[in-house]
Amino acid sequence: MTGTSQxxxxxxxxxxxxxxxRRTFVLDETxxxxxxxxxxxxxxxxxxxGDSLGPNEVICPVCKVVIRSTREFRPGDRVYCMPCMSRMVxxxxxxxxxxxxxxx
Amino acid sequence: xxxxxxxxSIQRWLEMCPQGYLEDTVYGxxxxxxxxxxxxxxxxxxxSSIATTVQLIAGERCALAASSxxxxxxxxxxxxxxxxxxxxxxxxxVEIFTQRLFDLGVAKEDLESTVDRYANPNLVRFAxxxxxxxxxxxxxxxxxxxxxxxxxxxxxxxxxxxxxSRDLNPKFAQTLSGTIADERRHVGFGExxxxxxxxxxxxxxxxxxxxxxxMSYYMLAxxxxxxxxxxxxxxxxxxxxxxxxxxxxxxxxxxxxHGADLGSASVEEIEGVLADTVLGEFRSRLGRIGIxxxxxxxPA
Numbered sequence: 001m002t003g004t005s006q007x008x009x010x011x012x013x014x015x016x017x018x019x020x021x022r023r024t025f026v027l028d029e030t031x032x033x034x035x036x037x038x039x040x041x042x043x044x045x046x047x048x049x050g051d052s053l054g055p056n057e058v059i060c061p062v063c064k065v066v067i068r069s070t071r072e073f074r075p076g077d078r079v080y081c082m083p084c085m086s087r088m089v090x091x092x093x094x095x096x097x098x099x100x101x102x103x104x
Numbered sequence: 105x106x107x108x109x110x111x112x113s114i115q116r117w118l119e120m121c122p123q124g125y126l127e128d129t130v131y132g133x134x135x136x137x138x139x140x141x142x143x144x145x146x147x148x149x150x151x152s153s154i155a156t157t158v159q160l161i162a163g164e165r166c167a168l169a170a171s172s173x174x175x176x177x178x179x180x181x182x183x184x185x186x187x188x189x190x191x192x193x194x195x196x197x198v199e200i201f202t203q204r205l206f207d208l209g210v211a212k213e214d215l216e217s218t219v220d221r222y223a224n225p226n227l228v229r230f231a232x233x234x235x236x237x238x239x240x241x242x243x244x245x246x247x248x249x250x251x252x253x254x255x256x257x258x259x260x261x262x263x264x265x266x267x268x269s270r271d272l273n274p275k276f277a278q279t280l281s282g283t284i285a286d287e288r289r290h291v292g293f294g295e296x297x298x299x300x301x302x303x304x305x306x307x308x309x310x311x312x313x314x315x316x317x318x319m320s321y322y323m324l325a326x327x328x329x330x331x332x333x334x335x336x337x338x339x340x341x342x343x344x345x346x347x348x349x350x351x352x353x354x355x356x357x358x359x360x361x362h363g364a365d366l367g368s369a370s371v372e373e374i375e376g377v378l379a380d381t382v383l384g385e386f387r388s389r390l391g392r393i394g395i396x397x398x399x400x401x402x403p404a
Contacts, residue, residue, distance in 0.1 A: 033127075034285045036119040049360050061388065062295055063288035083120075083285070084292025085111045102392055104299030 152337035251294025
């Protein structure tokens with residue numbers, strides 16, 4: 001349900017991405033229309049039970065949409081949720097999963 | 105702070121809302137969409153739908169009065185701009201839910217008497233508590249009451265209604281989807297703007313916590329009233345869904361919402377899941393902005 005497809009690392013030319021070993025992803029549009037068109041591929045609706053997050057996805061704790069990145073998330077990454085205009089930082093929970101914490 | 109507030113622009117709202125998910129909609133749904141005949145021709149379901157829609161109108165009228173009042177109380181122009189867009193969002197919600205009453209067969213001249221007849225008195229009291237804060241000129245308490253408590257409740261209630269309408273009433277489900285998208289911005293503003301203001305005014309915490317506790321009580325009382333009257337309509341809705349599914353040669357599906365199977369859960373179970381979900385969200389949202397959630401007493 002992540003709607004992403006992995007791209008081989010060597011295809012990535014962005015210097016920042018090349019600095020670490022993160023997997024990268026091509027983001028497809030999923031019908032999310034709550035932000036201007038150029039940003040739509042970076043968000044999708046959470047489908048509830050049976051849905052799961054990819055390594056490049058976190059849920060916004062404020063508005064519950066899934067925020068997607070072209071790169072695998074790591075703790076410390078800064079994230080912006082355009083649908084509710086919240087700013088967050090990615091943290092690792094005790095169980096090892098990643099989540100976003102809102103910063104005010 | 106300046107960067108954060110600069111997000112609240114009319115241009116951004118235009119791109120997200122009228123030019124985004126509301127593009128090509130009429131009263132919030134696709135042109136030509138209509139209420140299903142299985143609902144319009146069924147006395148039990150029709151009255152239940154009218155009663156539910158009246159609660160939505162009552163809540164949105166309160167939100168319209170509160171957000172418009174908060175525009176002039178806001179301490180900065182970015183917040184005024186955002187609340188101006190929220191005022192238009194709330195006015196749209198009043199309009200689309202009122203239009204739904206007309207679509208359900210309520211005559212225009214009977215609108216106010218229908219609202220008076222079905223509006224739950226506990227929901228009215230819930231609204232009055234919020235509007236008292238706004239009329240007293242209390243911006244921080246007003247935004248917490250409006251954008252965290254009221255909008256947090258609406259966000260969850262709309263999600264539940266959307267989940268129950270998705271298969272049988274796509275017109276109403278789409279109408280709700282647009283309001284849910286609006287609520288995302290509203291709860292986001294509530295948390296983000298108050299998250300910074302409350303740290304500058306810690307003396308406001310006690311008063312806001314009491315307001316949240318009181319509003320939560322009347323919210324639970326509203327849920328109790330609404331669900332205690334809904335057993336027959338829930339069973340009738342399931343019967344119609346099963347009949348429709350049989351006609352189509354399939355099954356009615358297994359709509360799940362926060363762990364509850366909406367096709368088989370008892371009315372008491374659904375009410376419990378709704379109440380727990382909303383109160384859990386209050387606790388999380390208030391905790392993030394430094395306000396301690398207060399458990400309400402349970403209505404008799």
